[in-house]
Structures are given as structure tokens and as C-alpha cells.
Amino acid sequence: MMKTFTSIIFLMGLFLNSYAQTALTNKNHAIKTGDSHHFYLAEKANQGPAGPNQIWDFSNLKKNGELTSVMLNPTETAGGAQIPEANAAIKENDVVFFFKVSDDEVLDYGFASCGNVYKYQKPLVKMKFPFQYGSVQQGEFQGINVNNPEITLNGTYKIEVDGYGKLVLPGNVTANNTIRLKSTRTEVSGTSKSSLVTYRWYTANVRYPLLTIIKSDNDNSSVPVLAAYYAGSFQKDANVEESSIVNSSLNLSIYPVPFSTELTIDYALYNPGYVKIELLDNSGKTLQTIVDGNADEGQYKKTISGVEHTLAQGVYFVKVVMDGKVTIRKVVKI
Numbered sequence: 001m002m003k004t005f006t007s008i009i010f011l012m013g014l015f016l017n018s019y020a021q022t023a024l025t026n027k028n029h030a031i032k033t034g035d036s037h038h039f040y041l042a043e044k045a046n047q048g049p050a051g052p053n054q055i056w057d058f059s060n061l062k063k064n065g066e067l068t069s070v071m072l073n074p075t076e077t078a079g080g081a082q083i084p085e086a087n088a089a090i091k092e093n094d095v096v097f098f099f100k101v102s103d104d105e106v107l108d109y110g111f112a113s114c115g116n117v118y119k120y121q122k123p124l125v126k127m128k129f130p131f132q133y134g135s136v137q138q139g140e141f142q143g144i145n146v147n148n149p150e151i152t153l154n155g156t157y158k159i160e161v162d163g164y165g166k167l168v169l170p171g172n173v174t175a176n177n178t179i180r181l182k183s184t185r186t187e188v189s190g191t192s193k194s195s196l197v198t199y200r201w202y203t204a205n206v207r208y209p210l211l212t213i214i215k216s217d218n219d220n221s222s223v224p225v226l227a228a229y230y231a232g233s234f235q236k237d238a239n240v241e242e243s244s245i246v247n248s249s250l251n252l253s254i255y256p257v258p259f260s261t262e263l264t265i266d267y268a269l270y271n272p273g274y275v276k277i278e279l280l281d282n283s284g285k286t287l288q289t290i291v292d293g294n295a296d297e298g299q300y301k302k303t304i305s306g307v308e309h310t311l312a313q314g315v316y317f318v319k320v321v322m323d324g325k326v327t328i329r330k331v332v333k334i
Contacts, residue, residue, distance in 0.1 A: 022164070022179045022204045023132035029207055030101050030129070031088040033073050034256040037208040037230060038330055040170075041065035044224035047199040047213045050180070052133065054165030056201070058211060058229065061170050067092060067228060068332070069208065070258060074098055079112030082146050083119050086110075104129050110143060117146040124157045124185065133179060136160040141185075155187040167201050167210060169229050175203045175210055184217075194218050196225075206230070254318055258332035265290065265302045265318060272296045273323050279304065280317040280328075287316070 042061040048054065074080030074089045077096045086098035086109045094114070100107040106127040110119040120143035128137045138158035145151035160182050167178040178201045186195040195217040200209040214226040251268040265277065277291040290302050311333050320327045 022177050022202065023130045024127055024161070024179070024181065024202060026101075026103055026129045028204055029127065029202060030106060031071055031090065031099055032207065033071050033088055035071040035207065036257045036330075036332055037069045037071075039067045039069070039212070039228040039230050041067055042170075042227040042229055045213055045227045046224060047180075047215070050162040050182075052164055054163050054180075055168070056165065056178075056180075056211075057168045059168045059170055059172060061227065061229060063170070070332075072096075077112070079117040079146075082117045083109050085123075099126060108141075115147070118143055118153060119146050120153070125159060126183070127181075128159070131159075131161055131181070133161045133164050153187065154189075155185065155193075157186070158184045167203075169211060175201075175206075178203045178210065197222075252320060252327060252329070254329050254331060258334040260334050261305070263304045263318075263331060265304075266300070267320070268299045269295055269297050269322070271323075274321075276319075276321040277302065278319045280319055282315050282317075284317075287311075 040063040042063055045058065045061060048056045070091045072089045072091055074083065074086045077089050077091060079096060080086065080089060080098065083098045085100050085107075088099045088101045088106075090097045090099070096112045098109045098111065100109055100123070105125055108120065108124040108126045110117065110123075112118070120141050122140060122142040124141045125137050125139065128135065131137075136158065137160075138156065140156050141153070143153035145153075161179050162182045163180045164178065167175045169175075181200045181202060183198045183200070184195055185198075186193055197215045197217055199211075199213045199215075201211040202209060209230065211229045212227070213224065216223045216225050251270070253266040255264055255266075267275075267277075269275070272295065275291050275293070275295050276289070278286045279288040279290060281287055288304070290304065291300075313333050316331050316333060318329045318331060320329075
């Protein structure tokens with residue numbers, strides 16, 4: 001009897017482990033100032049089904065634009081001084097979104113657009129940590145236009161992880177262990193309501209969304225508004241692709257991004273081996289070889305200084321080759 005019981009427990013453990021899913025965590029998914037994340041804007045699309053073990057196939061999305069999210073300190077942005085609670089901001093084109101990041105959550109405190117600053121005195125929860133399939137967080141939000149306090153924002157929000165499975169993006173880029181975060185924001189004005197529903201797909205190895213789909217829900221209609229995806233992104237008309245492949249022998253950190261005067265490359269080697277690090281221009285041409293040779297296991301740092309005298313503003317790439325694996329990261333000089 002004991003042997004049978006032990007066998008059942010063992011099999012249950014195998015079953016549970018085989019279906020372990022990605023969870024949103026502060027370590028892997030909280031906003032980090034100095035980061036940037038490059039998206040392709042795409043044709044409008046429906047989000048697909050919810051639930052477990054999904055295969056979300058968006059391989060046929062057609063690119064029709066580009067967007068880079070830049071993560072900044074609020075003090076570096078227009079409007080940041082009016083939202084002192086925020087400690088992180090995301091700038092997308094001419095709009096800045098303000099957040100307060102803590103160990104267990106990310107709160108949405110408002111946004112600035114066209115010279116106006118909107119502040120939530122009662123903020124929305126953008127993320128909760130840890131957050132996994134079946135998790136739900138909901139509440140109310142209240143805000144004002146700081147420039148014209150008579151303009152108010154009121155409503156409800158709900159975030160939930162409504163599915164997990166495999167995500168397929170253009171170029172046959174596949175993430176096998178993704179979760180989908182569904183965010184619903186409903187604004188109330190008198191007796192009318194309007195909702196903006198955002199779906200974001202996350203995986204453990206990429207901090208920001210792999211795919212975002214936004215829909216507008218009003219009364220009985222649901223209309224796709226925007227789709228944007230990230231998967232081995234490359235700058236338009238460039239011959240370089242930014243890789244999200246994880247090299248188990250290498251831990252790489254490049255900062256600040258965007259940069260102006262100095263670019264620092266931190267990397268830890270878990271195993272000794274040959275390492276080559278190059279700085280490439282937008283066409284893939286090597287501008288500088290930073291490292292080229294064998295190295296022992298350990299922590300290393302390289303700094304490219306004085307780049308303001310040699311590099312124009314624009315997009316560049318850092319290429320790292322180790323153990324036959326290539327990792328490419330996009331950096332932006334401002």
C-alpha cells in the first residue's frame with residue numbers, strides 16, 4: 001500500500017512539474033529605468049481564446065510601423081515633477097506613463113500627453129507579483145487633469161492572467177511557455193461606460209511584453225485598436241536582428257539604454273571559453289571589436305567611453321559570440 005501511495009505522489013509531482021507555468025515576478029517583469037524595448041506595430045488583430053494550454057498563432061501579422069518604449073526616471077520627463085509618487089516612467093513617442101514600482105506590485109499613477117498631465121489620486125494596479133494563471137486583481141481608480149482639475153477620470157479596473165500556452169510570432173519566433181495578462185479599464189461618465197481591454201503576453205526570459213493587443217469595448221461592440229509585437233526585433237532597413245536567445249553560459253547586461261556619453265557592458269561567464277564582443281552599426285558593419293579571445297569563468301566589465309565624439313545619434317547593436325551562440329542587443333545613442 002505504501003509503495004502504491006508513493007508512486008501516486010511521484011506521478012502527481014511529474015504531472016504538476018510538466019505543467020508549471022510562467023508567473024509575473026518583480027525580478028523578471030518589473031519596469032527598470034534605463035531599459036528600452038522595441039516593438040513592431042502591426043495590423044489590428046483579435047486576441048484569440050483564453051484558458052490553459054493555448055496555441056496563439058500570430059505568425060501572419062503584417063508589420064506596418066515601429067515603436068520603441070523607453071524606460072526613464074520620472075525626473076527626466078515632462079510632467080514627472082507633478083507625480084512625485086512615481087519612480088519609473090515609460091515614454092512612447094510623445095506620451096509618458098508614470099508608475100510606482102515596489103516589490104509586490106506596479107501602480108499606474110497617470111500619464112502626460114500634449115502638455116497635459118493626468119494624475120490618478122487613486123491609482124490602478126498595472127501588475128501584481130507574483131501573478132500567474134487564475135490570479136485576479138480589481139478595484140476602482142480616480143484621477144484629474146492636473147492642468148484643469150475640473151476634468152476627472154473615474155472608473156474600475158481588473159487585471160487577470162486568463163491563459164497560458166505557446167505564442168507564435170512572425171518569423172516563426174516561438175515562445176513555448178507564455179502567460180497572457182488581460183487588463184480591463186472601464187471609465188464611467190454619467191450613465192455611460194467605455195472599456196479599453198489590453199492583452200499582453202509574457203515569458204520568463206523577456207522583461208516586457210512579446211505581444212500587445214488593445215481592444216475598445218463599448219456596449220455590444222468590441223473593436224481591435226492596436227497590435228504590436230516583439231520578436232528578434234531589428235531596425236527598419238537594417239541587416240541586424242536583436243536576439244532574445246538565452247545563452248546559459250553568459251549573463252549579459254548593457255546600460256544605460258539609451259546612452260549619451262558612455263556605454264557599459266557587464267557580463268558574467270559561467271564557463272570558460274572564447275568570447276567576442278563587437279559594436280555594430282545599423283547595417284551590421286563592425287565599428288569596434290571590444291573583446292576577442294579566450295576568457296576564464298568570472299565577472300567582466302567593459303566601458304566604451306567618449307562615444308559622443310565618434311558615434312552619431314541613432315541605433316547600434318552589441319554582438320556577443322560565445323560557445324558558438326550569438327546574442328545581439330540593440331542600443332540607442334541620444
